Amino acid sequence: MHVDILELLNFRNYQKLELKLNDKINIFVGENAQGKTNILEAIYFLSSLKSHRTSRDKELIYWNKEKAYIKGEISKNLGQYKIEFLLDINGKKMMKLNGIGVSKSSEILGTLNSVVFSPEDLRLIKDGPAQRRKFIDNELCQIRPKYHYILGQYNKVLMQRNNILKSIYSSPSLKTTLEVFSEQLAEYGSIIIQNRVEFIKKLSLIARLIHRKITDGKEELEVIYKSDVNTNLSQNNIKQELINYYTNGIDEDIKKGFTLKGPHKDDLIIYINGIDVRNFGSQGQQRTAALSLKLSELEIIKSEVGEYPVLLLDDVLSELDPNRQFFLLNSLKDIQTIITCTSTRDIDIKKFGEKSVFEVKKGTVVRLE
Numbered sequence: 001m002h003v004d005i006l007e008l009l010n011f012r013n014y015q016k017l018e019l020k021l022n023d024k025i026n027i028f029v030g031e032n033a034q035g036k037t038n039i040l041e042a043i044y045f046l047s048s049l050k051s052h053r054t055s056r057d058k059e060l061i062y063w064n065k066e067k068a069y070i071k072g073e074i075s076k077n078l079g080q081y082k083i084e085f086l087l088d089i090n091g092k093k094m095m096k097l098n099g100i101g102v103s104k105s106s107e108i109l110g111t112l113n114s115v116v117f118s119p120e121d122l123r124l125i126k127d128g129p130a131q132r133r134k135f136i137d138n139e140l141c142q143i144r145p146k147y148h149y150i151l152g153q154y155n156k157v158l159m160q161r162n163n164i165l166k167s168i169y170s171s172p173s174l175k176t177t178l179e180v181f182s183e184q185l186a187e188y189g190s191i192i193i194q195n196r197v198e199f200i201k202k203l204s205l206i207a208r209l210i211h212r213k214i215t216d217g218k219e220e221l222e223v224i225y226k227s228d229v230n231t232n233l234s235q236n237n238i239k240q241e242l243i244n245y246y247t248n249g250i251d252e253d254i255k256k257g258f259t260l261k262g263p264h265k266d267d268l269i270i271y272i273n274g275i276d277v278r279n280f281g282s283q284g285q286q287r288t289a290a291l292s293l294k295l296s297e298l299e300i301i302k303s304e305v306g307e308y309p310v311l312l313l314d315d316v317l318s319e320l321d322p323n324r325q326f327f328l329l330n331s332l333k334d335i336q337t338i339i340t341c342t343s344t345r346d347i348d349i350k351k352f353g354e355k356s357v358f359e360v361k362k363g364t365v366v367r368l369e
């Protein structure tokens, strides 16, 4: 799949932009703060219905304007699609698919898939568990719209349960309500855990093969989903285990004022040759592992939806040594790739085959070649 045309009105620092993109490689060059990442952000928005940088859509609207518009024309194996968004300053989001208004996110999610790879992703291993959970969730939300819904429900119920935990001292009668929320949380939580476990099993297999290739067979990568519950159980039994946690841990939860266990606390453990790379790996190993995980995402999407997603590489090439750069670029074959960089000197541009190069300056884009 690829994005053929991207149109923006009052999105970030673009008052008006109409871009025709190359099916293969697109390189956006420009100094800092000119609007390179904003372009990737708009494409990411078309696929995920949210920014990868902020949870507040309002920030995406050009300062002092009321509305922002994003349009993408997309080609896939089975045809052409048009996605449009109109964001307004009051937080409203209007969506259209092929010119027809839609109200549910799930009707648009999955039309376009994208994978964004930025310098933060290279720190995926080193960062805290929240980043790794986000990595899994973002992926699952794209390939399974139902997961997107369940995760939203889980977070809503979690917040409600936490609010009750905080106020139960003053109103003990809330205890029955708490039980209702615990049951709901366990229901959504068990679905989340089951989806994540299955996804990580698949990811681990693919990432291991990729990692072997990058390291010339020297390193074996393994990714494990770490949870307080026994993840080998059926969804119903996972649910029961979560309910037990909530029941047995209630005093502790009330003391802390929030829910201490559940999928919102889970993590990934990444091993190289049997050693936990987060604690004992070199920076180089951690980066290679992150690269392997990211590249596996492309393969998983391909296997789930039948086509490669669009790859968004934000300032990441200059952070990779020539070996890893070479491996990455070699893996791109049929994948539409949007690359940003501050200077084409950072990357060996001759290595790219078919490509378009654009210069980005203060919210304007000029095609150079």
Ligand SMILES: Nc1ncnc2c1ncn2[C@@H]1O[C@H](COP(=O)(O)OP(=O)(O)O)[C@@H](O)[C@H]1O
Residues within 6 Å of the ligand: 011, 012, 013, 014, 030, 031, 032, 033, 034, 035, 036, 037, 038, 039, 059, 060, 061, 062, 063, 360
């Ligand atoms: N809502 C907005 N309205 C107008 N300009 C914005 C908005 N949000 C960010 N900017 C501007 O966008 C620029 C940053 O764009 P970005 O794409 O992150 O830059 P880079 O080229 O470094 O990737 C900055 O100049 C910032 O002031």
Ligand SMILES: [Mg+2]
Residues within 6 Å of the ligand: 033, 036, 037, 038, 314, 315
């Ligand atoms: Mg940037």
